[in-house]
Structure formats: structure tokens, C-alpha cells
Amino acid sequence: MPKYSLGFDFGTESVRVLVVDIQDGRIAGQSSHNYAHGVIDRELPTSKQQLPPDYALQHPQDWLDSLSSACRDAMRQARVDPNDVVGIGVDFTSCTMLPAKADGTPLCLLDEFKTIPLAWPKLWKHHGAKAETQRINDVARERNESWLARYGGTIGLEWFFPKIFETLNHAPQVYQAADVFLEAGDWLVWQITRGPFPRCSTRELTRSTCQAGYKGQWNAKTGYPSREYFAAVDPRLADVVAQKMTGEHRSPGRKSGGLSSASASLLGLRPGTPVSAAIIDAHSGVPGAGVASPSTMVMVLGTSSCHMMNSRVEQLAAGISGVVEDGILPGYFGYETGQASVGDAFAWLVKTFGLSHETLNREAAKLPPGSNGVLAIDWFNGCRTPLMDADLSGAFVGLTLGTKPEQLYRALIEATAFGVRWIVDTMRDAGIPVRRFVASGGLPAKSPLLMQIYADVLNEKIQLAESDQSVALGAAILGCIAAGPEVTGYAEISQAIRAMARPREDLVYRPEIANRAKYEKLYELYRSISGCDGTLAGAMRELRQFHQATC
């Protein structure tokens, strides 16, 4: 009798539910359902008041409603008996967070707070906490906080405590009234295992080591930053951890609880079905790509790119967005690095030139490495790893009166490849081995040219993840693991991952030996103009010489 696990994959606009056979990872059913309110970035649904341009909120009821629809639909498609569902995994965008009461009720659903924007869940891309992020970083650097090095030296604008601090500064009554601030992934797990609200209790709240570690400066050994640190940031924040951060931390794959009866009937599932602790959506792509072993980098390539890896080694290096023990899979140090702009930079070019991806891809593929003399810097949305600087911007260098759009397009692809290479070099230079590469996300299947350039620039073989839904599949795998070996038959986590997902053996990009020296030179140029000791003019001269020598 086949058994199944479910992946609940909460994205920015919708939730997707996957019903997966735990024996081989076959997807037996799937469905997605958009959130009724989508991203709330123009006006508040209640008061219709205009929101500032850097605001991005969500409606918590949407998550439950859309989940119910998608789950029932996926189960119906799969024709699976709820009794054959052994476990559930949940991935969620992060840091998407909200203030709630001790019974699980989001503050924004209470009459008293429903017209206050900062009482609503802040989506990951809510950018209202600029001043607070600055202060949080300044004080951490002044005090030389030891945890800062785990985040490459910089706390991000989109993270957890900047969003709390913003609430304290701009809506102190919300801060006061909140019994707890929590990640949306943790809130969702809490709701389906203990609720839904108002049936929950903070005594039974679990939090994911993934979300807490990558976005909340939490660490298994030392916990959150100290009372003294928070007091130095702002005296009113001194007790934030004691007062607002209740909850026990569990790593993804560990069981947070079983489905509550009320939630089971909401979802059409069996009460008591084990639910794994949540995971950040991108990080779920690691098990979802079938990567169980350390030192294999999973590159999730999309509008932006996120590169994750488990390692036995703990080393801190500049610009790594986070190093978290048990952050992705238990037993390993999980590394997260990223590029802030990849597919969306290509989309900018397509839109700005009024051309199509197809045309540009086709013409770009005819060009040699180096795009006939054009070099791009890919920081159209700032640089994440390794410089951690949102103020950096994109650039094109090497333009002449004969430069064509396809040169700019290929140069942008090459620039993002140099960006990955820089990340890998940074990790290796720090002593973190990076041995294998698996690509997932939307771009690999769309652009063989991009994959070949990445393989050439890295001078490494790159396998493609099998599923085009590796994030949701990863959640389902974590659900299977949470069910435990006696139910699933998998003694080791790695067995479950290898059985349910695997990189494709038949679709592997290998580096072209002929291009190796060319891309080495171009990468040097990219580093010299994007680094801190290069000059633009010098790079231009070398670039031109390079172009002339290779055309």
C-alpha cells in the first residue's frame, strides 16, 4: 500500500500543495491557490488607506483559506486516502512575519488593530525598516557582537528584528499588544497543529531553526542576541526576546506536532498527521533537489538566485547571508548565499529593449565568451554575496557605436555567472569545500545557454534537479522525515531524500575546455572592476584587448 507525504509551499502570491509518494517521489496530485488579497502594497483592505511605497503586507486568513482549497483539490486529484498520508512539510517565504496574541490570533484581525498597517503580516519584501536596520547593524558592529560574523557582517533589511523594531518605532501600541512575534511559517505550523486560532497557546509554539537562524540571528548554542545588545539598540527593546519570542526551536524534518482536529477537518486530512517544523522556501530546495550529502551546492536560479549548501565545516566568510547549524538539514551547517538580481535583470533588458527572451537568447548564443567586448555588472538590485551592499547598481562597460542588444544580454548572463563564481571562490577561500553543483529553479530549463555559461565559468559539471517543483517537493520530503523511520521505513534522512528526489543524470552541463582560459580572464576583469582595487579605465583597456585577441 503506497504511502504519501504532503508539501505545503507558501509563495509570495499563492500556496501550492503537493501529494508525493514517499517510495519514489512521484507526484500523485498537486494544486495551487492564489491568496485572495495577494501582496498588499497599495492600500489596506480594511481602511483603504494608502500604503507607503516600501510596504508589502499579507492577509493571514488568505494563507489558511488558500491552503484549505489547494489541499482538498490536490488530495482529490491524487485519490489518496487521508489515512495514507504519513506527514506534512511546510515551507514559507521568509522573513515574512507577524504579531499575534497568545491564542494565535493575528493582531490585524482584531478590531482594535485592523486599520494599523504595521499590525499586519509584513511580507519578506517589505522594506520599511531602513533606519532600524542601520541602527541594528551599527550597534552590532560597535559592540563587536560575535553572531555578526555568521551573517557575513551585515543584518539584512528584510530580516526579523528590523521588522520588529520598525513596529516598535512606528506602531508602539502594536508592539505592546503583541504577545508574540513570529515567522509566518511558524505561525502556520502552529495553526494547523494547535489551532486554528483562537485555540492556540504560546506554550505549544515551536519555531523553525531555519527561519530563526537565517533571519532572526538565532543560534543553537547561544540563542538570540543578548538583552544587553537589544538594550543598546533601544532600551524599549531590551526584553524583546523574553517577552515576545516564546517558542521551542526545532529543525526542519523534526515533528512540531500532529494536525489538530479542527485543522484536519479544514484540510480534509486525518487528525494527528505529523507536521514538520517549517523551512524557508528556498532552503527547501536542497532536499527537494535530491541533495542529501554535504559540499553540494544547490543553486536556485530565478528572478534572484539563492545558493545553499550543507557542510560538515563551520567557517565564517564575508557576505555569506547565513551559516546556521541544523539550518537546512539536521546534522550539518547550512550555508546560504545569494544574488539579488538574476532573471529580473534579464527581464529588465527584454522590457527596456522591447525584444523577446527567445530572440536575445538565440542571438546571444552565437556570440563568443566575452560578448564581443561588453562586460556587465549584475547588481541591478544591489549585491548580496559577498559584498552585502544594497546600494550597488548594475553597469555595462565596453560599449561602442556597434554594440547590439544581444551583447548586453549575453554580458548580463555572464555577469551573473561571474557572481556565482565569486561566491564559490569566497567559500573555498574560507576553507568550506564546494564539490558538486545542482541547479534548480525556473531558469535552468528555460536557458541552456545560461547553464552552459555557468558550467564554463565555474569550470564545473552542473546537474539539473529533476523536479521543476523542488521547493514544494522538499517540503514533502521533510514531512516524510517528520513521520519517523518506523512509519516510513527510512532509517536515515539521506535515504528519504535520495529515494524521493534526485538530480538528473541525463541532463548535465560540462565545462568546455576551449572556453576555460577566456572565462578565467573575463572573471578576473569582472573582479577587477567590481572589486575595490580596480579602475574602470584599466579594465576597459584590457577588455578591448581581450576582445581583439579573441575575435
Add this chain to the structure above:
Amino acid sequence: MPKYSLGFDFGTESVRVLVVDIQDGRIAGQSSHNYAHGVIDRELPTSKQQLPPDYALQHPQDWLDSLSSACRDAMRQARVDPNDVVGIGVDFTSCTMLPAKADGTPLCLLDEFKTIPLAWPKLWKHHGAKAETQRINDVARERNESWLARYGGTIGLEWFFPKIFETLNHAPQVYQAADVFLEAGDWLVWQITRGPFPRCSTRELTRSTCQAGYKGQWNAKTGYPSREYFAAVDPRLADVVAQKMTGEHRSPGRKSGGLSSASASLLGLRPGTPVSAAIIDAHSGVPGAGVASPSTMVMVLGTSSCHMMNSRVEQLAAGISGVVEDGILPGYFGYETGQASVGDAFAWLVKTFGLSHETLNREAAKLPPGSNGVLAIDWFNGCRTPLMDADLSGAFVGLTLGTKPEQLYRALIEATAFGVRWIVDTMRDAGIPVRRFVASGGLPAKSPLLMQIYADVLNEKIQLAESDQSVALGAAILGCIAAGPEVTGYAEISQAIRAMARPREDLVYRPEIANRAKYEKLYELYRSISGCDGTLAGAMRELRQFHQATC
């Protein structure tokens, strides 16, 4: 009884003839006539053989034929009696040069040489002499030649001796057979005063101090580079000056001779009509813009830009393309500086984006200084003054996912303004006063936005030249001067210039005080990323801060 002078303006595609009233500069008639063969850059008209991509040749008979048509047509329109024409001035593209026999016959018109491409006149933009230019510069630097400093330290690819040396290397039989190598402007003056060929004689050949000074490393005090220098470049070149450079040097405005009978009947003019020594087309724009006094910079703004100025001061500075005594007007040191890509960079953007100048201009005019965070480097065709480096290229910095084409367009205009500012700073820093600015050429009338930005960035008032044909008008003024004071009534050259041309008093762009500090900061950024001690990343950060502070 009104008197007239004629301007013969030889451009790249056509010759224009202006009939001008010497009392007030009124244009009584004008006509232009395209060269039958235009620019010969694909195949030789005789043998149909393909030309290399960097070749650009012309047909010398075209110059005479088109001149005859245009001159007769302009005189017919003006209804002027040839006896009332007091003088003729000739401006020509430069360095456009050719090998000829002692009787004036171009080698390419002889059966023996007509199928050899390098026997044909090389147009200014013929770029076949790359290796030769390198050698000419290397040897000059090794030998620390004193004349090198007059050219900002670099001899250009398009200049006279590189083109001779190319001929020697690739068509030695042409070099051998040539009795003389000369500028097309000097050849034309020779033809109409002594010929046409084969009636000429090198004994009666005059050469312009302008062409010789700016393009032939010639100097009134020291002549051409020494025999020792040329021998060091290549032993076969040792006697090039003695053997191939016959001719007496005359400054523009001095009479080279009177129209020969044969040429007078070809042109429908009076034999004996005085003809001025030739001048380079761009330089002719100085008198043509009505600028008679020193320290006034004449900016000729077109596809590329050329900035010329007369000065009482002789100072050498990096990247000034030439400092030539009597080079533009007698009695002054003539300075030439330039920007290799201006209007053609705008045209590149228009073509690449498939938009119109009108749309981009309109939208760009709505943007603040700094183009909302985008900075361009305008070296789409290399940098002339001050870096003298054809290998430099264009760049855009500060790009984001929201960058629009009009930002790039305005950034390019601003970049060319920063380029002018850098030239002016370079001259002033060297101790050469620059006090007033007059703009001419095709761009000023087309783009008020550009003119306002130039005034703002220079923080100087800019007058527009009255005539949109200041180059041809300048030639006519030189023709008037060559006729002498007893005929024209002008005791001083400056009187003739002021009477026949003047900058417009009613169209003056004045700097906006509100923009001064902004453009100072942007200019600093432009210098820091385009100079040799800046870093791109640092500039990006500052640029972003600037943008945020001003938007």
C-alpha cells in the same frame, strides 16, 4: 557695389559652396554637390576588389567635378558677377591625404597604380595604419621628441605620417613613385591655383600651416620631425621630408595664389581670384562662428565634437590634440581638443532602443541632474582629449531594475558635458585661459536640453553661433582675408570676422544656479570612475547616495 567671397567646404560626402557678402556675411547663394563615389570603403571603383574593413578612400576627380557643379550653381543662385568675387577660401576634412606626381596628378589616376588601394586618397577616417601609429609613437617616446608634447603625448591613427608609413609598408611601389604626399585641402588649392593637373608643379605648391601643424607634426619654428627621428622609425623613411614633403607653408587667410585660367573656366570664375591657404573643416568654424578674439572656445558639436580656441599663450597639456602657431588664425596659438563620440552615441541609443530622439529628449528633459542615478561614460568611440586612447569604451553605471531609456539618454548627454568640462579644466589647469564659449555644429539647434546641460556643467554662459553653416562661412571669411585690405577695406582680420559672422546675442544659455552643486558632484563622480584612481564600486555607492539625496 557689394563684393563677395566664396567658401569651398569639402566634407566627407559632398562639397558645399557659399557665396557670401563680405560687408555683412549675408549668404547670397549656396549649393552642395555629392561626390560621385562618396566614401570608397567596400570595393575599388576600378578593379572592384574588396577593401579591408578599416579602409576609407576617396576619388580625387570627385572633388573637382562636384566643386565645379556646386560653384556654378551657387553663383547662378546668387546672381553675382565673377568680377565681384574678391577671394576664395577652402576648408577640407583632414587628415585626408594622397600621393601625387610632381605635376599634380594623383597616383590613383595613372593606369599603373589605379588598382592599388593605397595609391588612392585616404579619407580622414581610414584606419589602416594601426601598427604604424604604434611605431611612430613608440619611437617618439623613446627618443623623447620635443614635438610630442604639442600633441598631448600621442600621434593619432588618422594623421599624416601614419598614413604615409602605411603606404610605405603595404605598397612600397606607391611610396617610391609618389613625388609628393599632401593633404587633400592643399592638393585642391594647388589644383585651382596652378592646375588642374597635369599643369601643376611642386615648385609652386603651398601647404596649410593648419593641416601641417595639426596632422603632420609640423611647427613654424622647427619644421617637421627630424631625419634622425624618421630613420629611427624606419630607415626607408629617413628622407621622407626632403623627398616627399616639398611645399611652402602658409597660414589660413594668407593667399596661396590666384585662380588659374583653366580652373577659373572650370568653376565659372575670374582668373586670378585670390585663394587662401586651406584650413581643416572644423577649424574653419572658429572664424565662421564670428570668433576673432583669443580665449573664446568654439565648440563644434556634432556626431563627434571638436573644441577650438585661439590663445596668446602657448602651453602644452595632456591630451590636447594639437597646439599650432598660426594654426587657426595668424598671430595666435591655435588649440584643438576633441571628443570622439557625441551625437553618434545618442544615435546609437536611439537605434538600439528603437525610439526617437524627440521622445527621448522630451522624457529626458523631465529628469533631474544625474538622470535619476545613472552615470554614463561617453567613450563609445574612444577618448580623444585628454586621455588620447582609442581603446576606451562607453559605459553605463547605476542601473537598476527600474532604469528607463530616457535615463540612459540624459546620462549620455551629461557624460558628454562632463567630457567638455574635463577639457576646459585641463586647459585652465595648464595655464591657458578659457573665458567665453560659442557653440556651433548640428547639435545646438536640435537640442536645447543639451545646451542647457552644457551651460550648467561648465557653469558658463554659452552663445550660439549665428550661422548653421559656420564651417563654410569660415572658409569664405578666409577667402575675404586673403584678398587683402586694399580690396576688402578690412585693415584687421578681426574686423572681417566680426563683420561677416557673430555669435547670437539673442540665443544664450546661462547656467542654472540651482544645478551648480549637483553637477559639481556628478562631475567629480564622472572623473573618479573615468580617471585612473577611482573604483567603480565606490562611485556606484556615492552615485546612489547622491540620487537618494536629490530625488
